[in-house]
Amino acid sequence: MPTFNLIHERWIPFLNDDGTSGQAGLKEVLCRAHQLRGIFDASPLVNVALHRLLLALLHRNFGPKGLSEWKALWEGRRWNEAALTQYFDTWHDRFDLFHNERPFFQVKKMPDARIHPVARLQMEASVGNNATLFDHHFDNRPDPLDPGTAARYLLACQSFSIGFGKSTPFNFSDSTLTRGFTVLVVGRNLFETLALNLIRYNNESPLPHMGKDLPAWEHEGPPRPCKEGSAPAGYLDYLTWQSRRVHLFPEPDGTIRRLQIQQGLKLSRPQPLDPFKCYQMRSLGGSTPLAINPEKALWRDSHALFQFQDDSNKRPEVFEWLAALEQGRRANEIEASIKIHFFVTGLATKTGKSASVALWRQEHLPLPLAYLQEPELSSKLRECLSVADKAGELLHQAARLLSRRCIAPTAGSEACPEDREKDFDFLVARLAVGRAFWPRLEFPFKRLLVELPDDVENNERGVLTYGKRVFPDWVGTVRRTALLAFTEAVSRLGLNTRALVAVGAVEPFFRVRLFGELQPYRQEARNA
Numbered sequence: 001m002p003t004f005n006l007i008h009e010r011w012i013p014f015l016n017d018d019g020t021s022g023q024a025g026l027k028e029v030l031c032r033a034h035q036l037r038g039i040f041d042a043s044p045l046v047n048v049a050l051h052r053l054l055l056a057l058l059h060r061n062f063g064p065k066g067l068s069e070w071k072a073l074w075e076g077r078r079w080n081e082a083a084l085t086q087y088f089d090t091w092h093d094r095f096d097l098f099h100n101e102r103p104f105f106q107v108k109k110m111p112d113a114r115i116h117p118v119a120r121l122q123m124e125a126s127v128g129n130n131a132t133l134f135d136h137h138f139d140n141r142p143d144p145l146d147p148g149t150a151a152r153y154l155l156a157c158q159s160f161s162i163g164f165g166k167s168t169p170f171n172f173s174d175s176t177l178t179r180g181f182t183v184l185v186v187g188r189n190l191f192e193t194l195a196l197n198l199i200r201y202n203n204e205s206p207l208p209h210m211g212k213d214l215p216a217w218e219h220e221g222p223p224r225p226c227k228e229g230s231a232p233a234g235y236l237d238y239l240t241w242q243s244r245r246v247h248l249f250p251e252p253d254g255t256i257r258r259l260q261i262q263q264g265l266k267l268s269r270p271q272p273l274d275p276f277k278c279y280q281m282r283s284l285g286g287s288t289p290l291a292i293n294p295e296k297a298l299w300r301d302s303h304a305l306f307q308f309q310d311d312s313n314k315r316p317e318v319f320e321w322l323a324a325l326e327q328g329r330r331a332n333e334i335e336a337s338i339k340i341h342f343f344v345t346g347l348a349t350k351t352g353k354s355a356s357v358a359l360w361r362q363e364h365l366p367l368p369l370a371y372l373q374e375p376e377l378s379s380k381l382r383e384c385l386s387v388a389d390k391a392g393e394l395l396h397q398a399a400r401l402l403s404r405r406c407i408a409p410t411a412g413s414e415a416c417p418e419d420r421e422k423d424f425d426f427l428v429a430r431l432a433v434g435r436a437f438w439p440r441l442e443f444p445f446k447r448l449l450v451e452l453p454d455d456v457e458n459n460e461r462g463v464l465t466y467g468k469r470v471f472p473d474w475v476g477t478v479r480r481t482a483l484l485a486f487t488e489a490v491s492r493l494g495l496n497t498r499a500l501v502a503v504g505a506v507e508p509f510f511r512v513r514l515f516g517e518l519q520p521y522r523q524e525a526r527n528a
Contacts, residue, residue, distance in 0.1 A: 001098060001100065001250070002098055002147075002250050002252070002253070002254040003096055003097075003098055003099075004096065004097040004098055004147040004148075004151070004250075004254060005025075005092065005095050005096045005097070006025060006026055006095045006096075006097060006104060006151060007025050007026050007027050007088045007092060007095045008025045008027065008028075009025050009147070009148065010022075010023035010024055010025060010148065011023055011024075011025065011147070011148030011149075011151050011152065012024055012025065012026070012029050012039055012050060012148075012152075013039060013040055013041055014029060014036045014037075014038065014039045014040070014190070015036065015037040015038055015039075015040055016035070016036060016037060017035070017036075017037050017189070021040075023148065026053075026054075026057065026088070026095065027084060027085070027088050029054070029190070030054065030057065030058070030079050030084055031078075031079060031081045031084060033078065033079060033189070033190040033191040033194060034077055034078040034189060034190070034191040035189070036189060036190040037189055037190065038186065038189070038190050038193060039051070039054075039190060041152055043122075043152075043153075043156065044343075044345045044360060044361070044362035045123065045156040045159070045160045045345065045347070045360060046152045046153060046155065046156045047184075047343075047345070047362075048156075048159065048160075048177065048182055048184060048345050049152070049155035049156040049158070049159045049160070050152065050155060051184055051193070051194070051197070052155075052159065052239050053155055053239075053240070054194055055194065055197055055198060055239060056215050056236055056239040056240050057084075057087075057215075058079065058194060058198055059198065059201050059235065059236055059239070060087070060214075060215055060218075060236055061080075061083050061084065061087055062079070062080070062083070062198070063198070063201030064198065064200060064201060065200065065201065065202045066200055066202075067200075067324060067325070067328055067333075067334075070195075070198065070200070070325075071328070071333070071334050073195060073198070074195055074334065074336065075335065077191065078191060079191070091217060091218065094217035094218070095217065097147055097150070097151055097154075097248065097250075098147075098248070098250050098254075102217070103247070103248065104151070104154075104217065105151075105154050105155065105158060105216065105217075105240075105242065105246070106154070106245075106246045106247050106248060107222050107245045107246070107247055108247065109247050109249075109260065110245065110247060110260050110262060112168060113168070113245075113247070113260040113261070113262050114260065115249070115258050115259070115260055116258065116259055116260070116261060117257065117258065117259075118144070118145050118150060118248070118256045118257055118258060118259050119143070120259060120261055121145075121150065121153035121154060121156070121157045121246075121259065121261075122153050123156070123157075123160065123161075123162075123347075123357060123360075143257075144251065144255035144256060144257045145255065145256050145257075146254070146255055146256075147250070147254050147255070147256065150248060150256045154246060154248070157175075157244055157246065157261075158175060158240075158241065158242060158243050158244055158246075158264075159175050159176055159177045159241075159243075160175055160177050160178055160347065161174070161175040161178065161243055161244055162174065162175075162178055162357065163175075163178065167262045167263035168262050168263065169225055169227065169263065170225070170227040170263055170266075171263065172263050173229075173243070173263065173266040173267075174243075174267075175241070175243035175244070176238065176241050176243065176267065176274065177274070177346075178347070179289055179291060180274075180277045180278070180279075180288075180289020180290055180291050180346065181277070181278070181289075181290065181291060181292050181298070181344050181345060181346030182274065182276040182277055182344070182345055182346060183276050183277075183278075183305070183316050183318065183319075183342050183343070183344050183345075184197065184276065184342060184343045184345065185197050185318060185322065185340055185342045185367065186340065186341050186342055186343060187339070187340060188339060196318075196322065196325075196340065197276075197318055199275055199317065199318055199321040200321060201235060206235050206273075206275040206317055207232060207234055207235045207238055207272050207273075208234070209233065209234040210231050210232065210233050210234065211233040211234070212233060212234075213233045213234025213235060213236045213237055214233070214236055214237060215236045215237070215239070215240040216237070216240035216241075216242050217240070222242065222245070222264075223242070223265060225245070225263055225264055225265055225266060226265075226266065226268075227266070228266075228268065229266045229267055229268030229269060230265055230266065230267070230268055231267075231268050231272075232267075232272060238272060238274075241265060241267070242264045242265050243263075243264050243265055243266075244261055244262070244263065244264045245260075245261070245262045245263065245264045246259060246260065246261050246264075247259060247260040247261075270286055270287075273287065273314070273317070274289070275316060275317035275318050275321075276316050276317075276318055277289045277290070277316060278290045278304055278305055278313070278314065278315055278316050279313070279314040280312060280313060280314075281312055281313065281314055287314065290304060291346060291348065292346040292347065292348040292359075292360070292361050293348065294348045294359055297363065297438060297439075297442060298344050298361070298363045298365075299363065299365060299442060299445055299446070300385060300388070300389075300438070301385075302365060302381070302385070302449070303378060303381050303382040303385055305319065305344075306319070306371040306372065306378045306381065307375075307378045307379075307382070308375050308378065319372055320372075322340070322367075322369060322372055323369070323372035323373055325369075326369040326370075326372060326373055327373065330373075340366075340367040340369065341364060341365060341366045341367055342364075342365060342367050343362055343363070343364055344361075344362065344363045344364075344365070345360070345361070345362045346360065346361065347359065347360035347361075348360070348361070365446065365449065366446060366449055366450050368449070368450060368452075368453045370453040371453070374453075374464065374466075376463075376464050376465075376466060377452065377453055377456075377464075377466050380452065380466040380467050380471070381449070381452065383467075383471075383521075384445075384448060384452070384467070384471065384474050387474065387475055387478050387518060387521055388438075388441055388445075388478050390517055390518065391437075391478045391479065391481075391482040391514065391517075391518065392434065392437055392438065392482075394482065394510065394513055394514055394517060395433045395434075395437055395482050395485055395486060395510075396428075396433060396434065398433070398486060398506055398509075398510040398513075399428050399431045399433045399489060400424065400428055401506050401509070401510075402427075402431065402489070402490075402493070402502055402503070402506050403423075403424045403427035403428050403431070404424055405498075405501070405502035405505055405506060406427065406493065406498055406499055406502045407423050407424060407427065430492060431489040431492055431493075432489070432492075433485050433486065433488075433489045436484070436485035436488045436489065437481055437482060437485035440481045440484070440485070441477070441478065441481055444474070444477045444481075448470055448474050451470050452466055452467055452470055452471075453466070455467055455468060455469045455470045455471075471521070472521075475518050475521045478518065479514060479515070479518050482514055483511070483514070486507070486510060490503050490507070
């Protein structure tokens with residue numbers, strides 16, 4: 001039987017500061033974290049799962065109970081190698097991917113379970129009921145995975161599996177990260193990245209302890225799945241939640257072609273609030289994690305991530321932790337020049353088909369910490385986004401008016417028969433004004449995100465005013481981008497008489513509306 005111990009074997013992909021890459025085991029990655037730029041996998045889902053595994057290990061050994069303990073870890077600039085060595089020596093066998101009794105993140109061979117191709121671990125592969133998205137593996141000729149790749153996808157499977165389909169002892173349920181996007185704060189190197197995400201850990205935070213809180217590999221045995229759901233014993237239990245019972249079958253050379261997979265642990269309701277998710281709070285209690293919208297880039301809703309908690313919204317707990325760190329830095333209690341950005345990762349399901357993955361996405365945004373401290377700044381950012389939304393709506397209205405003028409140009413054509421609506425919708429989609437508008441605003445918005453905190457004035461009453469310079473520039477950028485998108489849409493209509501007449505009627509109307517709606521924003525900012 002082959003062995004593959006994740007402590008020492010090379011399986012985690014990393015980047016050095018000079019841009020070179022390599023792979024390392026758990027111990028090397030953590031002990032060299034201060035020397036590495038970061039860990040990066042081609043799959044965003046794997047990337048999130050790898051970081052959560054490392055955080056579980058760090059919380060188990062160094063989890064800070066408060067700011068003072070975190071400050072000591074931060075000022076050390078590296079993780080304690082002796083403590084990590086002792087821990088890995090103690091639990092060495094539990095990190096063997098092919099251990100006879102306790103294979104890592106798995107169970108022993110299940111006598112009543114079907115055998116599947118190993119591609120079942122990869123949500124982007126075509127296997128079973130999965131749609132073909134990016135490649136073409138098939139059930140009847142499974143390609144092998146090397147043990148390192150299989151280990152990475154095993155982590156992602158435990159975190160992102162979709163709850164659908166028959167299984168034993170009950171049907172499949174969602175994993176911990178399936179619904180809602182998750183954020184990952186990123187520093188200048190891997191040590192900073194892990195430290196910034198290493199939030200306060202005690203009996204109440206970030207999850208209340210319901211028993212002895214241990215990571216999955218320290219449990220005496222795999223817990224039994226409960227159809228009614230189970231509550232995590234604490235944060236470590238939650239970070240290493242075993243949502244699937246998996247068993248990998250290694251070939252003599254260590255590669256894996258086949259596996260077994262069945263339902264594992266199911267989260268009970270209400271589910272715990274993940275500290276890396278943003279939630280919409282419901283009026284009758286409970287919460288819903290904000291999810292990836294396939295039709296909308298996440299930066300367009302970024303204010304929801306930054307804004308202070310109210311009755312309807314809860315930003316990620318890790319951002320609350322960063323706000324506390326920033327407050328300590330401003331008070332000279334923490335010595336740090338923190339330059340932060342963050343990734344947002346999530347998958348989206350098809351409308352009306354919660355078990356069918358439409359896409360997964362990873363977006364990157366800068367994170368000036370002032371947004372987490374200043375409510376006025378967060379509000380100004382929301383106003384900036386509302387300007388773009390207003391222009392986008394006017395652009396869409398102009399596209400619909402153009403389509404109606406082109407298809408039914410006679411007087412009174414605004415009230416068109418229902419059988420023409422599909423023709424209108426088809427032409428609006430062909431004009432593609434949104435695709436010409438929103439992507440062009442992404443880079444200017446990221447620049448605005450960085451510049452806005454520095455564009456601040458403090459009046460005699462101590463009230464902060466943001467954006468006197470950059471806000472009018474942003475409004476101008478939005479207006480020019482909308483006009484450019486409209487011009488591109490017009491070019492798709494061709495030069496026939498009907499199209500020219502439609503453009504002659506709609507374009508002046510659109511320009512006047514756009515100027516009239518956006519100009520007050522610019523004037524108000526300059527008069528502030």
